[in-house]
Amino acid sequence: MTRIAFASDLDRTLIYSQRMIQQYPYEGAYELVELLDERPLSYMSVETKKSLKAIHQAGCFMPVTTRTTAQYERITCFQEELKPEYAVTMNGGCILHHGKPLEDWQAIVDERLRLCMPVREMLRAISALSISFWVKRTRTAEGRFLYLIMKDEYITQIPLAELRIWGEERGWQVSLQGRKLYFIPQPLNKWAAVAFLKERLQLEHVFGAGDSLLDAELIRQADTGFVPRHGEVLDFDQSLEPTLASGMAAADEIAVCVAEQMVTVKKPTIH
Numbered sequence: 001m002t003r004i005a006f007a008s009d010l011d012r013t014l015i016y017s018q019r020m021i022q023q024y025p026y027e028g029a030y031e032l033v034e035l036l037d038e039r040p041l042s043y044m045s046v047e048t049k050k051s052l053k054a055i056h057q058a059g060c061f062m063p064v065t066t067r068t069t070a071q072y073e074r075i076t077c078f079q080e081e082l083k084p085e086y087a088v089t090m091n092g093g094c095i096l097h098h099g100k101p102l103e104d105w106q107a108i109v110d111e112r113l114r115l116c117m118p119v120r121e122m123l124r125a126i127s128a129l130s131i132s133f134w135v136k137r138t139r140t141a142e143g144r145f146l147y148l149i150m151k152d153e154y155i156t157q158i159p160l161a162e163l164r165i166w167g168e169e170r171g172w173q174v175s176l177q178g179r180k181l182y183f184i185p186q187p188l189n190k191w192a193a194v195a196f197l198k199e200r201l202q203l204e205h206v207f208g209a210g211d212s213l214l215d216a217e218l219i220r221q222a223d224t225g226f227v228p229r230h231g232e233v234l235d236f237d238q239s240l241e242p243t244l245a246s247g248m249a250a251a252d253e254i255a256v257c258v259a260e261q262m263v264t265v266k267k268p269t270i271h
Contacts, residue, residue, distance in 0.1 A: 003203045005060040006258045007088070007194045007218065009210035010067065012177065013228060014052070014251050015042040015075065019178070024230060024247020033077045042075065045248050049077060051255035056082050058262040062197065064088040064190050066182065066214055068141045069096065086201075091184050091214055092193035093144045105196060112187035116171040119143060122183060125170070131158060131181075145184040155179060175213045175232070184214065191217040207258045226254045 008014055015033055021043065031049065034042035055061045061084050065072055069089045078084060087096045093109055095102040117125075123146060126132065134154035139147050150158065160176055167174040167183060175182045190210070198206055208222025209215075211231035219225035219233065219240060227233060228250035229242040243250040 003060070003201060004058075004205045004207075004262055005062055005198070005201075005203050006055050006207045006209075006262070007062040007064045007190075007197075007222065008208070008254075009190070009212070009215050009218070010063055010065045010072075010075070011042070012211045012230070013209055013215075014048060014063075014255070015044050016248050016251070017042060017178070020247060024249070026248040028248070028252070030248060031077075034074050035076075036074060043248075044077060045252055047252040048248070048255045049081075051252070051259040052082060054259040055255070055262050056084070058259070060085065060201070060203070062086050062088060062194065064092075064194060064208075064210070064218060066091040066177075066184070066190075066212075069094055069101075072096075073099075086197055088190060088193040088197075090141060090144050091182075091188045092190045093142075093188045095193050095197065105193065108196070109187065113144075113185055116185040116187060119146065119185075122146060122170065122172060126183060129163075129166075131163070134158070136179075145182065145188060147183070148181040150179050150181055152179065173214060177212050177214075177232070182214065189217060190215060191221045194218060195221065207261075209254050209258075226257070228254070 012020060029046040030043045031046060032040050033044045052061060063078060063084055067089055072089045073079060085098060089096060095105045119140060134151050135148045136151050137149040158176060163174045171186050173184045173186055205223045207224045208218045209226040210218050211228045213233050213236055216233050216237060219227055227240050227242050228246060230246040234240060234242055243253045245253050
């Protein structure tokens with residue numbers, strides 16, 4: 001039996017904020033898929049959701065996100081309609097199986113993180129940087145990594161190239177996604193988690209998609225990779241081929257393409 005999966009980033013790849021929709025106007029219909037304290041946060045196009053349902057029925061759809069598990073669980077269509085069997089959260093730090101963390105993967109991640117600068121030390125180091133004056137709020141994601149919510153007026157002034165080198169010297173990755181500046185230990189890697197599942201589930205082909213620098217290895221290592229034209233990662237890897245469209249239309253383009261290649265494949269039984 002053919003085993004095939006679509007492992008995709010979520011924010012700015014499959015789901016979009018109102019700010020992104022305004023930046024890249026979308027002519028089709030879309031639906032609200034995330035609320036926080038009754039405030040609308042994220043949307044998915046009707047076309048993308050339709051394609052994801054086809055993918056879910058024909059193969060294995062795996063959301064792969066930098067979000068914490070709690071943030072991932074806010075996305076209603078994944079909890080009420082699609083209900084993916086597997087999902088990767090925490091930028092690869094956690095693999096969910098039917099909503100529960102896989103303990104054997106947790107043990108692997110914990111061991112790898114012992115080689116990195118601890119979160120508390122990294123937080124102190126960041127507080128000594130000049131960018132600390134541009135930070136609106138600081139968040140720690142389940143004790144695994146950090147992200148800074150930057151003040152809007154300073155986003156274009158962030159010295160990303162310098163910060164990435166600074167982070168690499170400490171075993172951490174740096175990525176700017178919207179107003180959030182992420183600092184993530186290098187062992188927290190989306191592709192590492194997907195590769196673990198590829199071997200565990202004996203998947204023959206993995207489609208991968210993502211927009212940020214944190215998705216780079218997922219896109220490159222997948223058997224077939226996709227990048228939205230607006231993706232940050234394109235600034236760092238000229239070899240990647242982007243979609244024709246940007247914004248929510250890029251999600252449609254990716255999901256339709258994957259669905260067309262998967263609909264004839266019977267959904268595998270995964271244990």
